Amino acid sequence: MSVLHRSAGAWLGLMLAAGGAAGDPATHRVSIEAMRFSPETLTIAPGDRVVWENKDLVPHTATAASGQNFDSRTMAPGASWSHVFSISGSFAYVCTLHPTMKASLIVSPR
Numbered sequence: 516m517s518v519l520h521r522s523a524g525a526w527l528g529l530m531l532a533a534g535g536a537a538g539d540p541a542t543h544r545v546s547i548e549a550m551r552f553s554p555e556t557l558t559i560a561p562g563d564r565v566v567w568e569n570k571d572l573v574p575h576t577a578t579a580a581s582g583q584n585f586d587s588r589t590m591a592p593g594a595s596w597s598h599v600f601s602i603s604g605s606f607a608y609v610c611t612l613h614p615t616m617k618a619s620l621i622v623s624p625r
């Protein structure tokens with residue numbers, strides 16, 4: 516029996532590994548506009564990607580307040596930057612060029 520049977524099993528295994536409906540990594544967008552991150556608080560799942568898009572006329576950064584974990588460096592007007600978050604936690608971040616710009620990212624298992 517069965518080569519056919521076994522290969523069906525392998526195929527199913529691949530489908531599961533690729534992520535069923537529950538576990539698909541998602542892409543989230545944060546826009547930077549009028550000197551604000553929007554949304555200001557974003558909750559994502561481990562493995563998800565976040566794209567920051569600078570829609571302002573001045574440069575900005577998205578930089579972890581801890582100084583660790585992530586740093587977009589300068590995003591020119593119209594530029595974007597993305598990062599995949601694999602570790603759960605709560606990350607406050609800022610724009611290092613405009614210290615009043617603050618936001619947070621929560622990485623929490625679904």
Ligand SMILES: [Cu+2]
Pocket residue numbers: 574575576610611612613616
């Ligand atoms: Cu800024």
